[in-house]
Amino acid sequence: MEPIKQIRSRTAALPYTNIDTDQIIPARFLTTTTRTGLGASLFSDWRYDGQGAAKADFPLNQPSASGCRILVAGRNFGCGSSREHAPWALLDYGFLAIISTEIADIFRSNSLKNGLLPVVVDDTTSAWLLANPGAEVTIDLETCTLNLPNGTRVKFPLEGFARYCLMNGVDEMGYLLSKDAAITAHEKARS
Amino acid sequence: MKTMFQKIWERHEVVPETADTPAVLYIDLHLIHEVTTPQAFTVLREQGLKVRRPDLTFATMDHSTPTRTEQVFGGVPFSIESAAKQVAQLQTNCRDFGIELLHLQHDQRGIVHIVGPEQGLTQPGKTVVCGDSHTSTHGAFGALAFGIGTTEVGHVLATQCLLQRRPTTLAINVTGKLSAGVSAKDMILAIIGEIGVSGGTGTVIEYRGSAVRALSMEERMTVCNMSIEAGARAGLIAPDDTTFAYLERTPRAPKGAAWTRAVADWRALPSDAGATFDREVTLDGNRIEPMITYGTHPGMVMPISGNIPVKHNDPVFDKALAYMGLHAGEPIHNQPINVVFVGSCTNGRLEDLRAAASVLRGRKVAPGVQMLVVPGSQLVKRAAEAEGLDVIFKSAGADWRESGCSMCIGMNGDNVGRGQYSVSTSNRNFEGRQGQGARTLLASPLTAAASAVRGRVTDARELMNG
Numbered sequence: 001m002e003p004i005k006q007i008r009s010r011t012a013a014l015p016y017t018n019i020d021t022d023q024i025i026p027a028r029f030l031t032t033t034t035r036t037g038l039g040a041s042l043f044s045d046w047r048y049d050g051q052g053a054a055k056a057d058f059p060l061n062q063p064s065a066s067g068c069r070i071l072v073a074g075r076n077f078g079c080g081s082s083r084e085h086a087p088w089a090l091l092d093y094g095f096l097a098i099i100s101t102e103i104a105d106i107f108r109s110n111s112l113k114n115g116l117l118p119v120v121v122d123d124t125t126s127a128w129l130l131a132n133p134g135a136e137v138t139i140d141l142e143t144c145t146l147n148l149p150n151g152t153r154v155k156f157p158l159e160g161f162a163r164y165c166l167m168n169g170v171d172e173m174g175y176l177l178s179k180d181a182a183i184t185a186h187e188k189a190r191s
Numbered sequence: 192m193k194t195m196f197q198k199i200w201e202r203h204e205v206v207p208e209t210a211d212t213p214a215v216l217y218i219d220l221h222l223i224h225e226v227t228t229p230q231a232f233t234v235l236r237e238q239g240l241k242v243r244r245p246d247l248t249f250a251t252m253d254h255s256t257p258t259r260t261e262q263v264f265g266g267v268p269f270s271i272e273s274a275a276k277q278v279a280q281l282q283t284n285c286r287d288f289g290i291e292l293l294h295l296q297h298d299q300r301g302i303v304h305i306v307g308p309e310q311g312l313t314q315p316g317k318t319v320v321c322g323d324s325h326t327s328t329h330g331a332f333g334a335l336a337f338g339i340g341t342t343e344v345g346h347v348l349a350t351q352c353l354l355q356r357r358p359t360t361l362a363i364n365v366t367g368k369l370s371a372g373v374s375a376k377d378m379i380l381a382i383i384g385e386i387g388v389s390g391g392t393g394t395v396i397e398y399r400g401s402a403v404r405a406l407s408m409e410e411r412m413t414v415c416n417m418s419i420e421a422g423a424r425a426g427l428i429a430p431d432d433t434t435f436a437y438l439e440r441t442p443r444a445p446k447g448a449a450w451t452r453a454v455a456d457w458r459a460l461p462s463d464a465g466a467t468f469d470r471e472v473t474l475d476g477n478r479i480e481p482m483i484t485y486g487t488h489p490g491m492v493m494p495i496s497g498n499i500p501v502k503h504n505d506p507v508f509d510k511a512l513a514y515m516g517l518h519a520g521e522p523i524h525n526q527p528i529n530v531v532f533v534g535s536c537t538n539g540r541l542e543d544l545r546a547a548a549s550v551l552r553g554r555k556v557a558p559g560v561q562m563l564v565v566p567g568s569q570l571v572k573r574a575a576e577a578e579g580l581d582v583i584f585k586s587a588g589a590d591w592r593e594s595g596c597s598m599c600i601g602m603n604g605d606n607v608g609r610g611q612y613s614v615s616t617s618n619r620n621f622e623g624r625q626g627q628g629a630r631t632l633l634a635s636p637l638t639a640a641a642s643a644v645r646g647r648v649t650d651a652r653e654l655m656n657g
Contacts, residue, residue: 015506016507016510017507018388018389018488018490018507020488020619020621022619022621022622022623022624023621023622023623026623026627027600027601027602027624028601028602030226030254030602031226031255031271031273031274031276031277031602032229032273032277033229033230033233033276033277033280034229034230034233035230045622045623045627050609050627074507075389076388076389076392076422079388079389079422079488080324080419080420080488080619080621081324081619082227082322082323082324082338082339082340082419083226083227083340084227084230084322084340084341084342102389102392104389104392104422105392105393105422105424106324106338106339106340106419109339109340109343110340110341110342110343113340113342113343114342159213159356160210160211160212161211161212161213161354164211172342172346172354173234173238173342173345173346173349173350175354176215176346176349176350176352176354177240177349177350179205179206179215179350179352180350182205182206182215183205183215183217183243183350183351183352186205186217187217187351190217
């Protein structure tokens with residue numbers, strides 16, 4: 001994973017609550033054996049109609065959403081299935097961060113492991129962002145702040161270890177493998 | 192004074208959590224299937240890693256597999272080529288890494304959360320993980336069981352451990368007792384209706400109270416299965432004599448002196464009297480009615496006898512009802528339906544099939560309704576056939592299949608058509624879950640069978656008393 005220090009982008013907004021991972025990436029795309037190429041299928045059933053044409057009224061199909069690397073969504077984003085294909089699809093499409101008032105547990109964990117940043121903000125900030133898609137914002141990992149165009153700086157929660165891994169491009173597998181002696185000791189103690 | 196969750200967590204800490212680092216938690220049982228593992232094994236191959244504990248890893252095939260006999264046993268190709276490739280990939284990975292696999296034609300293959308318990312692999316006090324959010328099912332045995340993503344599957348394969356931050360605890364007390372004709376599925380739907388689809392986020396739920404105690408193991412699995420639909424990390428039910436009686440009959444539970452030691456250990460697991468939870472919610476089990484979802488997530492649920500709620504200034508609610516073709520303020524009872532699915536890790540066990548069969552016995556599926564009955568495992572299938580349940584289903588006009596996840600997730604070609612209403616004993620009614628444009632109504636096996644007979648949403652008690 002590449003280290004991440006800052007993300008600066010215009011926002012795209014999906015003003016819906018409880019966006020589940022079946023919407024993010026429908027199950028028919030889960031037969032893949034790789035992590036790549038899922039961006040084409042992101043939000044497939046919301047993006048495309050029955051004939052495969054882009055739906056004009058879907059926010060991400062608007063010209064103004066093109067190039068946006070930050071997605072703002074209603075609360076409880078990423079609920080439902082544990083499919084890691086959801087953050088893979090979002091990243092492959094081009095998103096680097098998700099902003100919401102609530103992000104589901106397994107999705108959050110999967111996102112952090114892939115360098116997709118979950119940013120949880122209060123209702124007021126979320127409401128403003130959902131009402132103002134296309135706003136240019138900056139997410140700073142050093143200070144864990146989200147900087148809005150009007151100069152407001154909003155702090156967001158991020159566990160120290162997760163932040164460290166993101167900022168330094170640290171792979172957790174390496175960290176776990178380094179605990180081999182403790183794992184062996186645990187196995188011995190319980191056998 | 193400790194909760195059961197606390198006891199299990201502390202026993203499995205390889206390295207405790209600190210302010211700066213998550214805990215390293217040891218995993219006693221890693222269940223795997225074909226969908227969430229290919230990329231994890233690729234990482235192991237790329238890094239030259241072996242599976243640390245193949246003896247604690249167990250594989251089955253369920254999500255992508257066909258349920259038609261000719262495709263499972265008759266050499267007819269899978270409907271979906273990428274599904275066939277994915278299944279073959281699991282076979283290769285299990286062979287290369289030395290993991291026991293219930294392959295496609297194995298006579299004990301089944302849905303992962305049905306197989307673990309029926310084999311006796313799932314046991315009280317264990318940590319159990321799987322790349323599937325319904326891993327919460329195994330909590331019915333007093334195991335700490337939760338779903339993980341593919342990257343974490345790789346972590347567990349390579350190190351038998353996970354990095355975890357400690358969740359909070361939520362006690363859900365269900366007092367009284369379920370009434371006749373009211374199922375465990377109705378109980379968990381009522382709970383999700385009460386606390387909402389994010390009411391359990393960040394928590395491990397412990398289900399307590401007389402109504403929970405009275406549940407059979409299969410009923411407890413139904414309840415724990417849908418913990419994730421409330422956003423919870425896991426759901427637990429304390430082990431007791433009901434649990435031990437079930438496990439004693441399973442092939443892989445401890446035997447002899449090891450069994451006696453295990454039971455003594457397990458009896459110490461339940462939460463201590465006086466242990467406190469971060470939050471508690473109480474429901475009256477006597478008042479739970481048969482439930483059904485009307486919207487596009489499991490929290491949009493109501494008693495079958497009720498009316499669809501009315502909400503003002505709620506465009507997301509309106510959008511959900513528009514997708515479902517339903518209307519606020521109207522009853523859902525008598526809603527015409529097209530498809531009925533009995534199966535899934537929620538309600539695909541023998542007692543579920545018996546319940547559905549009890550309604551279908553001597554009756555027919557309504558004209559124009561397609562009913563699919565998919566046993567949760569090949570063991571469940573054979574047990575059902577030994578009791579003649581398959582004859583009841585087929586005589587009624589339902590389709591009886593080989594086991595698998597099937598129409599719950601619709602990855603194998605078993606799908607609900609666009610605009611069709613499906614009463615399903617599965618766990619998710621998200622838009623498009625069972626098929627693009629499908630309209631899923633989640634319910635119990637009794638409700639599903641009764642609705643199949645009448646071709647409309649029906650409370651099974653109307654048929655049972657007639």
